[in-house]
Amino acid sequence: MRLVYAREMQTLDRFTIEEFGIPGLILMENAGRGTAELIVERFSHVLPQGALIICGPGNNGGDGFVIARHLFQKGFPVKIFCLAPTEKFKGDALINLQIVKKMKLPLFFVDSDISTLRQEIKACGLIVDAIFGTGLTREVGGHFAAAIEAINQSEKPVIAVDIPSGLSADSGKPLGIAVKATLTATMALPKIGQVIYPGRYYVGELKVVDISMPKTVIEELAPKRFLLDESWASKNIKPREPESHKGTYGHVAVLAGSRGKTGAAILTCRGALRGGAGLVTLVCPKSLNHIYEIALTEAMTYPLEHETEINSLSYRAFDEIISFCQGKKAASIGPGLGLHQETFELVHRLVARLDIPMVIDADAISALAGELFHLRRAQAPRILTPHPGELARLLDISIEEIKKNRLEIARLAAKETESIIVLKGAATVVVSPDGREAVNYSGNPGLATGGTGDVLTGLITALLAQGYEPFIAACLGVYLHGLSGDILAKRKGPFGFVAEEVAEALPNAIKETIMRKKLGSL
Ligand SMILES: NC(=O)C1=CN([C@@H]2O[C@H](COP(=O)(O)OP(=O)(O)OC[C@H]3O[C@@H](n4cnc5c(N)ncnc54)[C@H](O)[C@@H]3O)[C@@H](O)[C@H]2O)[C@H](O)CC1
Numbered sequence: 291m292r293l294v295y296a297r298e299m300q301t302l303d304r305f306t307i308e309e310f311g312i313p314g315l316i317l318m319e320n321a322g323r324g325t326a327e328l329i330v331e332r333f334s335h336v337l338p339q340g341a342l343i344i345c346g347p348g349n350n351g352g353d354g355f356v357i358a359r360h361l362f363q364k365g366f367p368v369k370i371f372c373l374a375p376t377e378k379f380k381g382d383a384l385i386n387l388q389i390v391k392k393m394k395l396p397l398f399f400v401d402s403d404i405s406t407l408r409q410e411i412k413a414c415g416l417i418v419d420a421i422f423g424t425g426l427t428r429e430v431g432g433h434f435a436a437a438i439e440a441i442n443q444s445e446k447p448v449i450a451v452d453i454p455s456g457l458s459a460d461s462g463k464p465l466g467i468a469v470k471a472t473l474t475a476t477m478a479l480p481k482i483g484q485v486i487y488p489g490r491y492y493v494g495e496l497k498v499v500d501i502s503m504p505k506t507v508i509e510e511l512a513p514k515r516f517l518l519d520e521s522w523a524s525k526n527i528k529p530r531e532p533e534s535h536k537g538t539y540g541h542v543a544v545l546a547g548s549r550g551k552t553g554a555a556i557l558t559c560r561g562a563l564r565g566g567a568g569l570v571t572l573v574c575p576k577s578l579n580h581i582y583e584i585a586l587t588e589a590m591t592y593p594l595e596h597e598t599e600i601n602s603l604s605y606r607a608f609d610e611i612i613s614f615c616q617g618k619k620a621a622s623i624g625p626g627l628g629l630h631q632e633t634f635e636l637v638h639r640l641v642a643r644l645d646i647p648m649v650i651d652a653d654a655i656s657a658l659a660g661e662l663f664h665l666r667r668a669q670a671p672r673i674l675t676p677h678p679g680e681l682a683r684l685l686d687i688s689i690e691e692i693k694k695n696r697l698e699i700a701r702l703a704a705k706e707t708e709s710i711i712v713l714k715g716a717a718t719v720v721v722s723p724d725g726r727e728a729v730n731y732s733g734n735p736g737l738a739t740g741g742t743g744d745v746l747t748g749l750i751t752a753l754l755a756q757g758y759e760p761f762i763a764a765c766l767g768v769y770l771h772g773l774s775g776d777i778l779a780k781r782k783g784p785f786g787f788v789a790e791e792v793a794e795a796l797p798n799a800i801k802e803t804i805m806r807k808k809l810g811s812l
């Protein structure tokens with residue numbers, strides 16, 4: 291599903307109305323009817339106590355009038371509270387206000403004194419928040435803020451129309467105050483601010499309402515920005531053909547590990563194996579080989595003579611590594627690699643010269659700080675998987691700057707490095723230099739434990755080795771990795787599971803996603 295900013299949504303809206311001639315009133319009717327049907331489906335147990343629809347002055351309020359009308363038609367008691375006088379309403383919203391007036395639905399107008407509204411909030415079964423949608427332009431104040439505060443204190447089920455009122459559809463931050471919804475019924479497409487933090491806290495469960503915006507409008511005009519959820523993943527995962535063998539799924543080379551950090555190499559191999567690579571070989575310093583021979587069963591090792599005094603790989607092994615990688619389908623480099631100058635020199639040369647797709651993580655990202663031109667000389671796709679600290683070092687900016695707008699900075703990084711950027715965190719974003727981007731919707735804080743990044747690196751490399759197009763490999767890896775964490779959070783608990791288990795749960799995540807694909811095709 292595509293992800294949009296408010297202004298992009300408004301353009302799609304306008305195009306639908308002006309180019310396809312679908313009147314805004316039809317869109318509003320579909321928006322309101324679809325939301326009313328969702329409310330009946332999910333909240334019929336509290337509807338008999340009455341639905342309280344709170345409307346703002348714009349088309350979001352207009353949606354609210356349509357919802358009230360449809361709930362009334364289905365026999366449920368409704369009460370409509372308008373936070374603006376009739377003369378403030380225009381266009382489709384005004385038309386729907388006049389309809390509910392003619393139908394004599396219970397309709398009240400409030401301004402500064404919201405005492406009546408407070409009483410109704412206490413007495414109702416559920417609240418429909420139709421105050422502001424994508425037209426929110428400034429900090430919420432006055433009686434609008436008081437109403438939102440009363441809604442949040444009510445502990446009633448709250449259905450946000452299009453977006454929780456007060457939440458910025460773009461930044462995902464509240465403009466002063468925002469409704470904390472139980473469920474958000476968003477029109478046509480999810481908005482960026484709903485799927486990143488803190489927006490996700492305010493949205494509750496997110497459901498998309500089809501308002502009959504023509505598919506071609508979305509496919510041709512909507513930005514190539516994707517929400518990585520189970521529907522996206524089930525469309526992009528490829529089930530296996532019966533006539534296949536290890537070679538079909540590629541041989542992954544892992545360049546990782548050094549003294550004291552052998553676990554990172556082992557976890558990367560585990561991620562690659564559980565991610566479906568046909569074969570995995572760990573290229574390692576000879577002095578550590580005996581450790582890996584014991585720790586790794588399904589993965590092979592390729593021990594190298596040349597190593598540094600901290601038992602890390604050295605550029606002196608460059609030629610040998612290049613010849614070993616002939617015929618391999620993809621490589622991981624970085625986890626636990628060490629920060630030795632000779633290792634950094636090796637990273638520079640391999641990133642520029644190794645002509646197979648490569649996932650660059652951890653110490654290999656640190657090696658590229660101030661050396662981005664090696665990436666620009668790359669002869670095959672590069673995927674970088676930094677956490678905010680690593681990206682801050684790579685771009686020589688502060689972590690605060692990254693936290694302020696993760697997607698913006700990831701775009702800058704993709705451009706500067708001419709590589710795909712996976713900026714890990716809540717929520718992980720994937721940005722490609724060709725303009726495609728994605729926000730991950732799976733995962734949870736239980737994944738914030740050492741080594742899960744190594745598993746992700748191996749997993750993405752395995753997907754590259756199986757022939758997934760690099761941007762898809764990065765997105766599918768991020769999604770499956772997060773889903774593994776969700777499976778573990780359900781099965782074991784909100785945190786306390788470890789990286790090894792995330793690798794082990796990958797087959798379950800793959801199964802769930804493929805099952806969903808099969809169901810989707812039924
Ligand atoms: N395809 C679709 O997505 C459709 C969406 N619909 C609904 O329309 C709204 C957007 O409507 P719009 O009139 O542009 O704005 P809002 O209703 O969100 O409200 C803005 C309204 O309020 C005023 N305002 C803005 N900020 C503040 C503030 N802080 N304090 C006070 N007043 C404020 C502003 O001047 C406007 O008048 C969308 O979200 C959907 O719900 C269509 O119904 C169907 C198609």
Ligand SMILES: [K+]
Binds near residue numbers: 350454455
């Ligand atoms: K709203």
